[in-house]
Amino acid sequence: MTATAAYFARARTDGRDWLVEADEPLAGLQLRSGGELPGIVATPALLEMVRKARRYGLKLARAIRAQDGREQVTAWVEIEPEADGEGCTIGIANWHATALPPADAAMADARRVAIERQVAEMSVRLGPDQQVIAVECDSEELEGIAARLRASRGERWTDLIQLDLDDGPGEPLDWRLLDGTRISIPGSSRHWKAVLLPLGPRPEKAGFELLLVADEPPAEQPPVAAKAEPRTIFDAAMGREIAPVLRQPIARIIANAETIRTQLAGPVAEEYSKYAADIATAGEHLLALIDDLTDLEVVESDTFDTAPDTIDLADVARRAAGILGVRAQERAIEIHAPGEDDSIPAVGEFRRVLQILLNLLGNALRYAPEGSHVRLIVERNDGRAQVTVADQGPGLSADQQAKVFEKFERLGRSGDGGSGLGLYISRRLARAMAGELSVESTPGEGARFTLDLPSFEERRTKPR
Template sequence: MNKPGQPFIAEARSDAHDKLVEAQEPLAQLQHRCGGDVPGVIAIPELLSLVRKSRKYGLRLARMIQAIDGDELVRAWVEVSPLGSEVEGIGGDEGGCLIRIANWQSAPLPPEDAAENEARKLAIDRALAELSARLDPQQHILSVESVAPDLADLARALRGSKSQAWSDFVDFPGLGSMPPGAATLHWRLLDGAECVVEGSDRRWNVTLLPLGKPEVASAGFELYLTAQAPYSPPPAVAAIPRELSIGSSIGRELSPVLRQPIARIIANAETIRTRLAGPLAEEYSAYAADIASAGQHLLALIDDLSDLEIVESDQFTTAPDQIDLADVAQRAVGILGVRAKEREIELVAPGKDEGLIATAEFRRVLQILLNLVGNAVRYSEPGSQVRIELAHADERILVTVADDGPGLTPEQQAVVFEKFERLGRTGDGGSGLGLYISRRIARAMGGDLTVESTAGEGARFILELPGAA
C-alpha cells in the first residue's frame, strides 16, 4: 500500500493499548513535540485514529496525516499494519501495530484568518459572559442580563440609569479615571479593557461589539463582561439544597453556580471541535461537537427553569413600552439566521415599512419570537419557509409565526402549551417549557399566545398584543 516511488524513512511500533513503544526519527521527535513520550500513548491525533482503526478491524491502512510541529505543519504518508498478521517477519506483539512513514513534508503554518479568529473569539466571549447588555450608539443601556451573583448590584444600577453610559458604573485601572461630566470613552478603547466592579472581588474583561452598517455602531453595541476567574460562592450558597424544589431553587441558587462551568465546557469543546489546538481526527471533532451541543442543552434548560421561576412568581410583571414589531421580528430572524441556513430553511420577516406599534416589553416579545421561530426551524423540513407576519385586529396587534412543518393534531394543540409538554418527542434538545413560559409572558403583557394548525399542513402560532395607545 506504499505510494509508488515513496520509500519508507522511519518505522515505529505500538502495543495493544495504542502506546508507541519504539519509534525512529523524525516520528519520535514529533511524538515528543505533541506532548507524548516513547514509550507512551500516541500523541499525534490523526496517527492515533489510524492505529486504532487498523487494530480494531485487523486491516492494513494507509493515508496522509498531518500534525502541528511547533510553527510548522507536518504532512506524511503513513502505513499501519496490525502485528500478529504476516508482516515481513515481524510478530510476537499481537494486538499492536507496525507503523511506517514515507514522504515526510513540513512547511510553515498558513497565516490564520483574522475574521474567522475574531468570530470565534466573540462566540467564546458570548458563551462565557456573566453579564450581557444591549447599548444604544451613545453606549446607554437598553437592556441588561446577568447571571453572576457578584454583578447583581451592577445590573440593578444599569437597569435604573438608562440615560447614563454603562462605563460610568465601573472602573478601568488601565485607562485612568474619567473627570466628572467627561464624554464617554471611545468604544475601541473599552473593547478588550479590564474593569473593576464594586461589590465583586473578580476582575472583568470587556467585549464591545458595534452594530450597524454602513456606519459602524449606528445601531448601538452588544456588551459582554467576562470574568478572569470563576465565581466562588459563599459556603452557604455553594452547598446544593438537600431538597431541590424546581421553580424555587434553580434560578435563585443553582443557576449562577452552574452556568459558568457549563459555559467553560462549551467553550473548550468548541475549541477542540474547530481544531484550534491542531489537526484532529474527524470522529474526535464530532465528539467535541456532541459535548458542546449537550452543554448548550443544559444551559437552555437552566435558562428555562430560571424563567419558569420568574413567570410563576406572584410579583412577575413586565415593563411595557411602545415597540415596533417589525424591528423585533427582524432581530429574531437575524439571531436565528445561521441556524436556519444550516437546515436550509428560509426565514421571512416583515419589512421596515410593514411595522406595527404595540404596547409591550421589547425583551420579552423578542424572547417569545425566538422560541416560536426556533421551534419552527427545528421541526420544519429543509427547503421550507418560516414566516413572521403582522396584522391588525381591532385594537390588538397579531404576530404570527407560520411554518410548513408537520403541523399539530387537535389533541396536540390542546396540550402544547402545558408545562414540560414535548408531544412525545425525545432527543430534540427541548425542555417542554418554552411555549408554557411564552404564553405566561404574553398574558402578563395583556396579550395571549395561541395556535392554529392542521396535521401535515404546518402550524401558525399567533402572539396577540395590545396596540399602541
C-alpha cells in the same frame, strides 16, 4: 506481515499501547500531535487499530486519517500483533500529507462570539447610540452595576461603567474601540473586560449587545445550609441556589471545549476536535435546560407579574432577527424581518416579548429546512398588536397543535436538546401580559406562531 520494502515507514508498540519505535514521518506526527516517543499512541485512529489488534490477536489493515497543526494525513496502515501478545508491529504505506486550509475568518469570529456569550456574567442590550435598554445579570459581584444600569435606561453605558482607558473623558468612542476594553468593577477582585457585539450588519440601527466577561472564575461559595422545611420540585432552589452554581462551571466547560475544538490553544487531532464539539454541544443543551427550569419556576410562581410598557413590536422583531442572524446563516436560512419603517406600538414587557420571539424564531430555525425562509410579520388585528413567526418546516398536525404548548411536550422529537418547556413558558409569559400565543399549521406547509398583545391605543382608551 509483508516484506519490509513494501512499507513507507515502520513502528512498534508495547503491551501498554505505547509507541516505542517509529520511523519518520510517523514519529514526527506523534510528537506534533502532543504525544511522546516513547509514549501512548497520540493519533486516535491509529490507537484504536492498535488496541483492537492486540486485544483480539487479529491482523488489521485499513486507511486512516489524522492531522496535526500543520498537515492533514492519509495513510494505509497494517497492524499485526506480536506472538507474545505484548505489542504490535505497524507498517505504513501510501502516506499522503496536505497542508491544512487556512481558518475561515467569519467562522472563527462566530465561534469567538459564542464563547464570549457563554462565559459572560452580565448581558446588556444597547440601542443604536449604545444606550441601555435591558440588563441580565448572573453574578452577585455585578449586581451593583446591574442595578445602576437598570436605573439609568436610556443613558450610554460608558457613562455608567468605569473604563480603564488611557484617554480621559471626551467624545464618544467608536464601538470597535470599546470592544475588549478593560473595566473596573467596585468590590470585585477579578479582572473584567467589556465585549461589544453589533446586532446585525447595521448596528447603527439595530443596536448592540454588551457582555461583561471575567478572566477568572468566581471564588468558591460556602455550602448552603440545609433547610428544615421540605421543598417542592420547582421551588426557589432552582433560581436562587442551584442555577447560579451550575451556570458558571458549565459555561467554562463549554468555553474550554470550544478552545480545543477550534485549536486556539494548539493543534489537536481531528477526532479530539470532534469530541470537544460534542462536549460543547452537550454543555449548551444543559445550560439551556437550566435556563428553562429557572424560567419555569418564575412563571409558575403565584407572585409572578410583568412590567408592561409601551414597546414597538416591529423593533423587537428586528432585534430578535439580528440576534439569531448568525444561526440562520449557518443553515442558509433567510430571515425576513419587518422593515425599518414598520412600527406596531404595543403594550408588554420588552425583555419578555424578546424572550418569546427568540424562542419562536429559534424553533423555526431549528426545524425549517436549509435554504428556506422564515418570516416575522407584524400587523394590527381588531385593535390588537400581533407578530407572527412563519416557517417552511414540516408543519404540525391537529393533534400536535393541541399539545404543543403543554409542559415538557416535545412531540416525539429526540436529539435536539430541547426541554419541551420553551413554548409552555412563552404562552405563560404572553398571558401574563394580557396577550396570547397561538399556532396555525398544516402538515407539510410549515407553521405560524402568533403573539398577540394589547395595542397602545387599546391601553390608552381602556377605562381605569
